[in-house]
Amino acid sequence: MQRGGPAQPRGRAGTTALPFLLLAGVVLVALNLRGPLVAIAPVVDAMRADLQLSTGTIGLLTSIPVLCFGLAAPLASLLIARTGVHRAVVVSMAGVLAGTLLRSLGSPTAAIAGTVVMGLAITVGNVVVPVVIGRDFPGATNVVTAAYTAALNIGSTLTSALTAPLADLVGWQLALAAWGLLVVVAATVWTAALRQQVARTAAAEAAGTAPPPAPVEPGRSVWRQPAAWGLTLAFAGQAFSYYGATAWLPTLLADVNGMTRAAAGASSALFQVFAVVGAFAVPALVAWWKRPSLVLLAVTVVWAALPLGLLTAPSQWALWCSLAGIAQGGGITVVFIAIVRRSRDLTENRRLSAMVQGGGYVVAATGPLVIGTVHEASGGWSAPLLVILGSVIVMAVAGTASAGGRTENATEAGPVPVPAGKEHRG
Numbered sequence: 001m002q003r004g005g006p007a008q009p010r011g012r013a014g015t016t017a018l019p020f021l022l023l024a025g026v027v028l029v030a031l032n033l034r035g036p037l038v039a040i041a042p043v044v045d046a047m048r049a050d051l052q053l054s055t056g057t058i059g060l061l062t063s064i065p066v067l068c069f070g071l072a073a074p075l076a077s078l079l080i081a082r083t084g085v086h087r088a089v090v091v092s093m094a095g096v097l098a099g100t101l102l103r104s105l106g107s108p109t110a111a112i113a114g115t116v117v118m119g120l121a122i123t124v125g126n127v128v129v130p131v132v133i134g135r136d137f138p139g140a141t142n143v144v145t146a147a148y149t150a151a152l153n154i155g156s157t158l159t160s161a162l163t164a165p166l167a168d169l170v171g172w173q174l175a176l177a178a179w180g181l182l183v184v185v186a187a188t189v190w191t192a193a194l195r196q197q198v199a200r201t202a203a204a205e206a207a208g209t210a211p212p213p214a215p216v217e218p219g220r221s222v223w224r225q226p227a228a229w230g231l232t233l234a235f236a237g238q239a240f241s242y243y244g245a246t247a248w249l250p251t252l253l254a255d256v257n258g259m260t261r262a263a264a265g266a267s268s269a270l271f272q273v274f275a276v277v278g279a280f281a282v283p284a285l286v287a288w289w290k291r292p293s294l295v296l297l298a299v300t301v302v303w304a305a306l307p308l309g310l311l312t313a314p315s316q317w318a319l320w321c322s323l324a325g326i327a328q329g330g331g332i333t334v335v336f337i338a339i340v341r342r343s344r345d346l347t348e349n350r351r352l353s354a355m356v357q358g359g360g361y362v363v364a365a366t367g368p369l370v371i372g373t374v375h376e377a378s379g380g381w382s383a384p385l386l387v388i389l390g391s392v393i394v395m396a397v398a399g400t401a402s403a404g405g406r407t408e409n410a411t412e413a414g415p416v417p418v419p420a421g422k423e424h425r426g
Contacts, residue, residue: 022136022193023144026129027151028090028186032096033125035155036118036179037065039375042164043172051108061115066365068119069126073358077350086194088128093187095121097180124358131349132342141340142283149333150279157272163220222351227342231335232359234292237395238331239364241388247368252381256314270321273377275329282330287338294402296334300396304329307385
């Protein structure tokens, strides 16, 4: 298949220049796709007291977004088809900003409504950004995917660390609303990048150097592709393990190692911070081994260190949390890389992204509940850890069979890129 791409200025060696403004936009957008969701955790006690929220309502504020990620993914795919990928990102950021401001108004209804709006908007971002990466970064999809997934974790870490100190200064409502400034910055940079891309394409067309239109191939239903189902199961195993561990790891460490809740919460931050290492290690391994399926298998082996390590040597929790952090950052990265590689064109990339994330996040939303229920029923943490191990095994089996075998060019992008401003709408 002939592979075209957006018109880009070329360097001295004749290689396509990386659109750095668009890359900055991808990173800034990613900072806003997880950070706003975890912002309530540091100020949850103040919110509960001021708004007189029940424990169930607090649970809704954390579970609604993940349910949106799963249930609303098909709708997000349709929206992207109608607006085009770049405009869909702007819509996503507008929704995140609206949800952020609505949630901070100071009423239970506004808090829930803002969370729903935010969850729906982030769902659009979840689906569309991998499509943008596959289309606009030919030859660099692996590295840009790493930057994107690393930024997801960095956004969560920054928000978790800075919201409480900010709330001490200005109150929890303004502290939550303040994160809207980062959304505005991301939308501004993204809009400037879109204009730059369109200007480059117009200049290339005027000079007669624009690439020919990408060939249109008969559409394939992703629902009939075994590899699509395998990637969905793999992402479900990854996301279930991540959300289950994130929700209960502090409590587990406090119970098993006799740590204070505060110390356990701080120690579990290793699980988040080391995800950045995994996000950037995976593209290097894909380039070296040229087998995404083998890389995914290696990631699951490292993932298994968390449940197996805490079962056999819980005193070494720092090592197990660090290894699992690397694995969870690498796991989402390798699945996104596989989505790009498995897609023949932009439309298939969008549909496959929606299917994998939609199904995966629906399963992930049950993670905290399942782990908590098993813990309560068993009276300990061995059974919950075995459940996490089981989900990692599902990820290993399904992902290894579906992520893709040896590739001749490890940096080759999967879908056919389309010049900015000429997105497929179907």
